[in-house]
Amino acid sequence: MDVNTDLKNMKLEDPPMQMDSDDSSGVQEKDKEKMELPETMKQLHIEGSSSGNSSVNFKRKPVIVLVVGMAGSGKTTFLRRLVCHTQSSKMRGYVMNLDPAVMTLPFGVNIDIRDTVKYKEVMKQFNLGPNGW
Structure with a gap:
């Protein structure tokens, strides 16, 4: 609808x-x-x-925000600001990181794909470069 x-x-x-x-x-x-x-x-x-x-x-109903974009477009910066805003406003939030190759995150996450997916092993197994090519 x-x-x-x-x-x-x-x-x-x-x-x-x-x-x-x-x-x-x-x-x-x-x-x-x-x-x-x-x-x-x-x-x-x-x-x-x-x-x-x-x-x-x-x-x-929950609000779900998915952030996608090219490398360097500001996804992490936007999410850092959004997470800070929700925390300061006392809103409940649930944050997931779905980028297995990110080195550090400037905010805490509830679920981190890096815990289960090792991107270097995936690159070796499928003979992929840094951007999946």
Whole structure:
């Protein structure tokens, strides 16, 4: 399901802001939004809370970031900054190194492929050069 496509198809628009001091029109507008919320959630395939109250019970899905690029393009520098940011923001993160030939990493990783793959042995076994050619 593509959420962006669904949002475009639904043609959602923000209701006009009212600057009147008339409280009853503001209450009516809020009631209208509450009535439209379940229909919008149904169109986006979002489940509401099971308790029946008006709060929404969104299930958080993990964010996965894969960083690929040419040698020297800044992958390690970017990841170092990202890991520092997540740690300082008290966000949970899980970091994996999938480069068996990297010598050092400026950040800690949870899983390191260097623990299981010895790149020099792979190079000898398959007669490969430093870039896998």
